[in-house]
Amino acid sequence: MNMTGDNIRESFLRYFEEKGHKIMPSSSLVPHGDPTLLLTSAGMVQFKPYFLGEKPPAVRMTSCQKCFRVTDIDAVGDTKHLTFFEMLGNFSIGDYFKEGAIDFAWEYVTERLKLPKERIWITVYKDDDEAFKIWNEKIGVPAERIVRCGDKENFWGPAGDSGPCGPCSELHYDFGKDVGCRKADCSPACSCERFSEIWNLVLVQYNQDKSGKRTPLAKGHIDTGMGLERITVIMQKKKSVYETDLFTPLLEAISGLSGIRYGVDSAIDNNMRIVAEHGRATTFLIADGVLPGNEKRSYVLRRLMRRAIFFGEKIDPGKSFLTGVAEITIERMKHEYPELDQKRDFILKVIQEEEARFRDTLKTGTQLLESIMADISTSGTKEISGKQAFMLYDTYGFPLDLTQEVSRRQGFTVDIAGFEAEMEKQREKAKSANKFKKSLALAADVKVINGCGAYVFTGYETMSDKSAITGILSDNKNVTEIREGHEAAIILDKTPFYAEKGGQVGDTGEIIGSIGKFVVKDTVKLSDKIVAHKGYVAQGSFKIGDEVIAEVDGERRMDIARNHTATHLLHYALRKVLGEHVQQRGSLVAPDRLRFDFSHMSAMTEEEIEKVQSIVNYEIRRNHGICPVSMPYRQAVKEGAIAIFDEKYGDEVRVLKIGSPLISAELCGGTHVSATGEIGFFQIVSESSIGGGIRRIEAVAGRGAEQTVKSSIISLKNEIVAIQSELDKERRQVAALQRGQAKQQADSLLGKVETVNGVRLLISRIDATDIDMMRDMADALRAKLGSGIVVLGAVMEDKPSFIVAVTPDLVKKGYQAGKLVKHISSLAGGGGGGKPDMAQGGGRDIAKLEEAINSVKGII
Numbered sequence: 001m002n003m004t005g006d007n008i009r010e011s012f013l014r015y016f017e018e019k020g021h022k023i024m025p026s027s028s029l030v031p032h033g034d035p036t037l038l039l040t041s042a043g044m045v046q047f048k049p050y051f052l053g054e055k056p057p058a059v060r061m062t063s064c065q066k067c068f069r070v071t072d073i074d075a076v077g078d079t080k081h082l083t084f085f086e087m088l089g090n091f092s093i094g095d096y097f098k099e100g101a102i103d104f105a106w107e108y109v110t111e112r113l114k115l116p117k118e119r120i121w122i123t124v125y126k127d128d129d130e131a132f133k134i135w136n137e138k139i140g141v142p143a144e145r146i147v148r149c150g151d152k153e154n155f156w157g158p159a160g161d162s163g164p165c166g167p168c169s170e171l172h173y174d175f176g177k178d179v180g181c182r183k184a185d186c187s188p189a190c191s192c193e194r195f196s197e198i199w200n201l202v203l204v205q206y207n208q209d210k211s212g213k214r215t216p217l218a219k220g221h222i223d224t225g226m227g228l229e230r231i232t233v234i235m236q237k238k239k240s241v242y243e244t245d246l247f248t249p250l251l252e253a254i255s256g257l258s259g260i261r262y263g264v265d266s267a268i269d270n271n272m273r274i275v276a277e278h279g280r281a282t283t284f285l286i287a288d289g290v291l292p293g294n295e296k297r298s299y300v301l302r303r304l305m306r307r308a309i310f311f312g313e314k315i316d317p318g319k320s321f322l323t324g325v326a327e328i329t330i331e332r333m334k335h336e337y338p339e340l341d342q343k344r345d346f347i348l349k350v351i352q353e354e355e356a357r358f359r360d361t362l363k364t365g366t367q368l369l370e371s372i373m374a375d376i377s378t379s380g381t382k383e384i385s386g387k388q389a390f391m392l393y394d395t396y397g398f399p400l401d402l403t404q405e406v407s408r409r410q411g412f413t414v415d416i417a418g419f420e421a422e423m424e425k426q427r428e429k430a431k432s433a434n435k436f437k438k439s440l441a442l443a444a445d446v447k448v449i450n451g452c453g454a455y456v457f458t459g460y461e462t463m464s465d466k467s468a469i470t471g472i473l474s475d476n477k478n479v480t481e482i483r484e485g486h487e488a489a490i491i492l493d494k495t496p497f498y499a500e501k502g503g504q505v506g507d508t509g510e511i512i513g514s515i516g517k518f519v520v521k522d523t524v525k526l527s528d529k530i531v532a533h534k535g536y537v538a539q540g541s542f543k544i545g546d547e548v549i550a551e552v553d554g555e556r557r558m559d560i561a562r563n564h565t566a567t568h569l570l571h572y573a574l575r576k577v578l579g580e581h582v583q584q585r586g587s588l589v590a591p592d593r594l595r596f597d598f599s600h601m602s603a604m605t606e607e608e609i610e611k612v613q614s615i616v617n618y619e620i621r622r623n624h625g626i627c628p629v630s631m632p633y634r635q636a637v638k639e640g641a642i643a644i645f646d647e648k649y650g651d652e653v654r655v656l657k658i659g660s661p662l663i664s665a666e667l668c669g670g671t672h673v674s675a676t677g678e679i680g681f682f683q684i685v686s687e688s689s690i691g692g693g694i695r696r697i698e699a700v701a702g703r704g705a706e707q708t709v710k711s712s713i714i715s716l717k718n719e720i721v722a723i724q725s726e727l728d729k730e731r732r733q734v735a736a737l738q739r740g741q742a743k744q745q746a747d748s749l750l751g752k753v754e755t756v757n758g759v760r761l762l763i764s765r766i767d768a769t770d771i772d773m774m775r776d777m778a779d780a781l782r783a784k785l786g787s788g789i790v791v792l793g794a795v796m797e798d799k800p801s802f803i804v805a806v807t808p809d810l811v812k813k814g815y816q817a818g819k820l821v822k823h824i825s826s827l828a829g830g831g832g833g834g835k836p837d838m839a840q841g842g843g844r845d846i847a848k849l850e851e852a853i854n855s856v857k858g859i860i
Contacts, residue, residue, distance in 0.1 A: 005232045005246040009064050012088045015108050016062035021090055024063040029288040032637055038297060039068040043089035044223040049634060050093045051164035051204055051221050059095040064088050066284055070300055076277050077270045079240035084281035086228040094219035101201045101222045102134050105171060119174045121188050121195060122146045125154040125167030147187045156202040166205040173198050173234050199226040242273055249332060250276040253324045258316040271311040278308035279325025286347045287339045289581050291599045291693040292354045298693060303401055306358050310402055322351050346579055350601050364736045365398030369406055371740055382411060386418015454529035456494035459671060463552040467492040469544050481543040489532035490518060495550050497523040499531040503587035504564055504670040509552040516540025559591035562679045562702035565672045567594050568656060572664040573615035574598055577608055584644050585694050592704045600695045603718060604687045616682045623677030624659035631655060641665040681705040686717050738773050746780040756860045760788030763853050768794040771801060771840060778805040789815060793853040800828045800849040802841045811836045820856055827852040
């Protein structure tokens with residue numbers, strides 16, 4: 001029975017719909033609300049809360065889930081591995097259990113897919129006698145085709161570091177005794193090619209916590225998974241997924257673009273499979289809101305794209321394959337995943353921009369890496385040092401995984417530990433540059449934290465409140481009393497002061513006691529339950545136990561609130577103008593300004609900036625009411641509230657809702673105005689890039705916006721930044737090319753070495769663009785001579801320039817580079833000087849250049 005991949009997907013879902021299952025759409029590849037997962041890696045991820053007790057939309061459900069597994073990236077290229085795949089599954093939430101799951105699976109594969117019963121083998125968990133009995137006695141599978149396996153093969157752990165889990169039973173397809181190891185006792189427990197797992201029935205019985213402890217669930221659940229790609233191989237009688245109709249259109253597109261047939265050259269086939277698979281995965285990741293970048297999911301995507309581009313260059317240099325693969329993927333799969341078609345233009349734009357950006361990096365980085373490998377191979381080593389790999393990464397943006405890939409294919413290794421050490425040095429530098437002076441969060445006396453109860457925040461309701469001092473820190477030590485002039489931090493049992501968090505700066509104000517006044521300059525969190533009010537005693541004294549009045553600077557707080565609510569309106573406007581791929585990536589909310597970092601691939605146009613600003617001010621004028629609501633996290637996300645990407649939230653969250661009808665709903669614990677009209681006015685000051693795929697808007701609102709900045713500054717600043725970026729890129733490329741040219745030219749000059757009076761001497765006129773290039777060449781030649789003198793001359797800016805380099809042994813014998821270059825330069829009407837081992841000079845008469853450099857022979 002030959003079925004297309006689409007036929008199989010449809011057949012599976014309709015079968016289980018007939019059996020009373022509700023068809024559920026695939027959830028996003030980004031598992032919102034589950035911090036234990038980087039990307040959705042199994043069909044059960046969206047059903048995990050139901051296994052843990054949350055009420056499901058139906059007790060029987062089925063789905064075809066988009067999945068991604070990062071661990072297989074480097075293996076893609078062979079005929080087996082994939083990163084992106086579709087997982088067919090049926091799920092029972094406390095309804096049917098082992099017997100029902102086994103009945104459904106057997107009926108579907110033997111009656112709907114018409115697979116021969118004798119080809120199906122079963123594995124069960126080692127001590128699951130119940131499952132063995134059902135397969136053997138009820139279904140009729142012979143005992144010799146039922147294999148008991150241990151934890152590694154037949155116990156399904158949680159998706160992430162905690163969650164539902166249990167033993168499993170698997171269906172395996174037997175390709176026949178002539179395939180694989182051909183041993184008489186071969187079974188699905190063997191790792192040969194004879195058997196292929198086609199369906200995994202997970203019998204969910206436990207909840208595993210992060211420590212590995214398993215607790216029995218109140219009811220047993222069913223979570224099954226059948227890989228669409230794998231079952232399609234069997235149904236279409238192919239040897240590889242890349243021969244099925246799920247991939248042949250992609251490979252045909254690559255063949256059409258390159259003019260090279262798939263299946264002719266094994267190395268080219270490998271490259272084509274990488275481009276096809278990574279191109280398909282890239283399309284789905286971008287559609288689900290992931291953009292290329294340098295962290296977490298974004299780095300996974302960037303790694304995929306750059307690996308595909310790199311191997312695409314090996315198929316046909318200069319050809320763009322990713323866009324073509326994405327277009328075919330969208331066209332062929334939009335009927336099942338409509339988000340692909342909805343975001344078509346955006347997906348293609350992201351791919352094109354990343355591809356253009358990386359081609360420059362790839363060209364320069366590959367040249368440098370080739371040069372590094374050529375250099376170190378002459379010394380008899382085959383390892384690229386950590387410093388060299390880090391230089392490629394840090395200076396030229398050449399990813400470590402590509403350095404490893406290129407070097408491995410040429411028989412080299414990379415010092416990963418050395419690379420990580422260099423990376424750690426950079427992190428430490430960054431930490432030092434941004435270290436918070438006398439950081440209480442790091443240096444506070446642990447006794448104070450342990451001795452204080454959890455504080456109560458009353459700042460949503462009031463800006464002045466009665467409180468009591470529960471702890472005092474001075475010089476980062478626990479003290480019982482402070483007096484006038486002392487700098488300190490006071491800890492209160494309850495406070496209206498907002499502590500810095502989520503981008504909003506901490507409150508300032510005063511703490512008033514019966515005999516003293518404490519000026520609060522900042523408010524910070526020492527832990528989840530302790531807040532420190534940092535400042536100084538302006539008059540009198542304070543001691544632990546004192547009753548006080550805590551008063552926030554109300555005017556400053558309102559300035560902060562205006563800017564904070566403005567960031568929510570800005571986020572809303574950006575998503576409206578640029579698209580729903582926009583996600584907050586960071587923020588700063590201060591009294592005088594706001595900063596908002598967000599995901600977007602390209603610089604905003606002036607028209608887009610003006611439109612966003614106009615929308616924000618329009619919503620301000622509408623004077624929308626603002627309503628903060630507390631609710632369970634999952635309920636908030638279900639209702640459409642926006643959560644900050646990668647932020648971890650508790651079970652109960654605060655949602656800030658703006659407008660009726662609703663225009664914005666975000667998870668936020670900050671302080672806000674009560675109506676948008678209180679903001680007054682909003683002005684964007686600048687829009688810029690802070691990294692791949694991340695943009696930054698600086699803006700002002702309220703009183704800060706009264707000092708408006710002319711809109712021309714925005715375009716001017718962006719233009720300057722763009723020009724500077726382009727110049728920096730060009731300079732790096734030129735420098736890299738010059739170094740390569742210098743090395744090649746230097747190698748060609750070694751044939752000019754002659755011996756004069758017992759001294760090895762290399763004299764030559766060269767082509768050089770600057771003195772640095774001449775110095776690099778002189779250095780390289782001196783190193784290759786071992787003992788000798790190098791004299792180089794070149795014409796730069798219509799004037800002769802000279803470099804002399806002397807090896808250390810000859811310096812000791814009295815040969816001085818400075819004296820030699822001074823003599824040479826004087827013959828050309830100029831002067832020069834330098835150190836004994838390296839010196840440079842110049843002249844005015846180009847015609848004298850050859851005579852000047854050759855005069856060194858007479859001196860020697």
